Amino acid sequence: MLALRLLWRNWRSGEVKLLAAALLLAVAVVSGIAIFTDRLQHTLVQESNALLGADKVVRGSHPHDPVWEEEAARAGLRHTTATHFASMIYAGEHMHLASVKAVGEGYPLRGQLETSTTAFATRPDQIDIAAGIPAPGEAWADSRLLPLLHLQLGDRVAVGEYELRITRVLIREPDSGNPFSFMGARLLMNEADLPLTQVVQPGSRVQYQWLLAGDTAAVDNFAAMLETRFDAHQQLVDIGSNQRGLGRTLNTGQRFLLLAAVIGVLLAGVALALAARQFANRHVDQVALLKSLGTGSGRIRRLYFTQLMVLALVASLAGLLVGELLQRTVAAALLQAYQIRLDGPTLYPYLISLASGIICLLFFALPALWFLPYVPPMKILRRELAVNGLQLWLQVALAFLAVLILVLLFSQDLPLALSVIGALTGVFAITGLLAFGLLRLSQRLAGGAGSVWRLAVANLQRRREQTLVQIVVFATAIMLLLSLTIIRTSLLDDWQAQLPEDAPNHFLVNIPPHEVDAIQKLIETRHYQHQPLYPMVRGRLTHINGVELSATSVAREGVFNREANLTWTDTLADDNQVVDGAWWPEWQSQHGLPGVSVEAEMAEQAGLKPGDWLTFSLGGLSLEAEIASLRTLDWRSMRPNFFFIFAPGTLDDYSPTYITSLHLPAADKVFINDLLRTYPAILVIELDRIIGQIRTIVNQVSNGVQLVLWLTLAGGCLVLLAAVTSSIEARKQEIGLLRALGSPRRLMLGSVWLEFSMLGLLAGIIAVLGAEILLAGLQYWVLETPIKPHVLYWFAGPLLSAGLIGVLGVLSCRSAVNTPPAIVLREAG
């Protein structure tokens, strides 16, 4: 086939290599990121689901419909049940209000149960992963239940009307953060024994869970179908609704990766457009010749289109291979460094990568080549004939359209796509204007300078249009690279700052008021970092401005649908910030009610504002309060945080317990055991594993970010190279001519170096300015991090840019300067 033969010849002569490299890079960047992110996401969801014990859970105050089980089995899903309730359990004369969980076969569907024969076991060799659940007639008990009830393994406890034998100590279990677990020490039993206890009666407070796990899509579909059949007492729970901090870190990380992928593709796209332009210019003569030989426009279009598509296919497949190898390398590094095994990818990222290759080709390369079939055949005789290419603005508009499509393809997030496009448009306009102004300034400054300077500036001026295009391209590339480097650094710093080494990793809950002083003293003598002890009362929001909550649109949303922890304090924690209303004592009530400060996001969800009045039910008692302020807070801080904070004294009559968080070094884990032996009423929530998990995620995402940064840097260098080489042909001829006229080699190299360095410097200055604008936009709208200037880069950016582009220029022109002028002229001619 002629097109393939022509492609092979073009390849051999090096004319399509830059084009292929740009395309390969675009696909490699996209596929590397897309496949990695896909695997990361699946792995994280699996890991997170282990905390829940399932992929999704149907929670309700009555059991699920048994008919659903058959349907779940038909959909290929695994399922089991867990029933939570609080019950007074007895061992001899001792009793305790325990948090009982009766589970069905197969529990948990995700994650595992860790048990031991030793209470408070911490050493790995003492802990076993349970192969199943307690056998009928047996139960596994929380460590603290043993001292509480003076029990040994093998002893019996009475749950209602039935006695169970304690056979193991339960060390860790999924779903330990369930509000029902806050009530007392855990007792895990087999569901088959539940009727025998006769504890669960009509009207008992019981939470029924139906757990589901399986293929992600199947679970999602099934859950979506189920939700339509729920009654008012049932809800669907997944990890997204439970783990807010984790979700946010992951989300920011993924947004960064996505942004980097888009920047990478954009850079590769610019390189592609430049390479295509160069290719098209070189092929004007070839097309004119083909036309003189009798080839029609249609055939020329087909010939070039076929060449381009074959090239795109081969380069995209090669890019996919490179991307696959890259993400495998990172995954292997993760496995080695953190023992994290990523799940296999789905087909979607591969398809999306190939699609991006095609989109890049159609929108970046094709417009530059569009005019080729329209080259007039007379061009072969009259070389001065003008050829009308596609208007530059149209090419830029098409490129912008491509960026929009790509961002939407990846994120399905229109605001993100529009903010990238908006920032780029602004930056392009400013870059163009500034480049023009700076060019004029350099001309004025060079007036009194030496010959090397004058020659360099004269060259810049003479090729003003080309120079402007080059400055815009250099500036855009450097701007994007700078932005990405800065975002990456600040993102990693931000994550590190959120989870410092001494971040609280244990919550102490349920501290009775009379033990507060003793516990505070104990923590202080151990010198552990800790938060204040907050009083806490559990209560449910029942009315908003006198309207019953069940009549509002948010009745079934998150926190509105369950009991919340209420507290009071006079000092605001430093990660809390009042955004509306006033904090006490400045606050004045309008209705003569006690004040409450409400978390801002929740307030927004329910349309709450200062001055609204809320009614709470606290253990059957009703409390009315007026909203004094709205508050933002940092859920990632691992400190006790509250949706509702009351004015001091408001909850004094509601018998509070206390809560605090502290940082326990890994080596001091045994402190928990000492604490619980002395104060068995306290519930300890161990967050060290979740924090470890968040660190793991941060590490995973950071690794991805690092990889992506290198890929985009490669893209940036390719753009610079493409932009430098695009002017080399014309430059070679000039250099040959000037050398023939006796210009010394040093003058030539000096002027080339100066010319490119000046270009680099101008581009660098503009790039820094553009990067600050872009960063401000991205930080404000996309990453939601504070906007701040990056002074170091104001100096480093232009200098690095001048150095890099100066060197690239000299390297590209060196052969022309070193080769005898006659040969240079002959080759260029």
Place this chain on the structure above:
Amino acid sequence: MSSAPMVVANGLVKTVTTYEGALTILDDISLEVAAGESLAIVGASGSGKSTLLGILAGLDLPSQGSVSLNGHLLTSLDEEGRAKVRAENVGFIFQSFQLLPGLTALENVLLPLELHGASNARNAAADFLGRVGLSQRLHHYPQQLSGGEQQRVAIARAFASHPRVLFADEPTGNLDSTTGGRIIELLFELNRELGTTLVLITHEERLAQRCLRRIELAGGRLVEAHS
């Protein structure tokens, strides 16, 4: 001289619009070139020779007048139609050779044959390169060849597809006298051998004299015609 006309031009006018208004490049030119005939178009730089050659070959259209080539009325055809006529009838030789730099000598000659879908194209191309004395240079790139050798490749390329008319734009313009002489010999030898009609532009008296007929252009007008 054969009697059937291969190229017929009637009342050709070519005007272009410039910043300073309309400029007439060709003014009322009529001529005929018989099949197998050789015609030299001479004239000073800027006299309109290249424009005339382009129009006669169907590369461009006149502003007024008509051209027919081997019986096809070029001025009534669209670009695709003219391309078809060129493909079937026309070959070119250019002053600056117009060899594609990324292709070897053989591939340059092969190109028109491949475009026309000729069978056994590779052998035919190699054969033609042999006839112009370049059988040892088949796999050399244009950059590795001298000016004379490059023009021989161009001649081989032009004749390889057996055109009925060969248009040559100053074929010896970039060559020294001796090399130019050899190129002229080669051109006419193949012209004779294959019975091709030859229309060429030249400044070189030696070349013009080898043609059966010559016309001279001045300021876009036909001022002299010799047989």
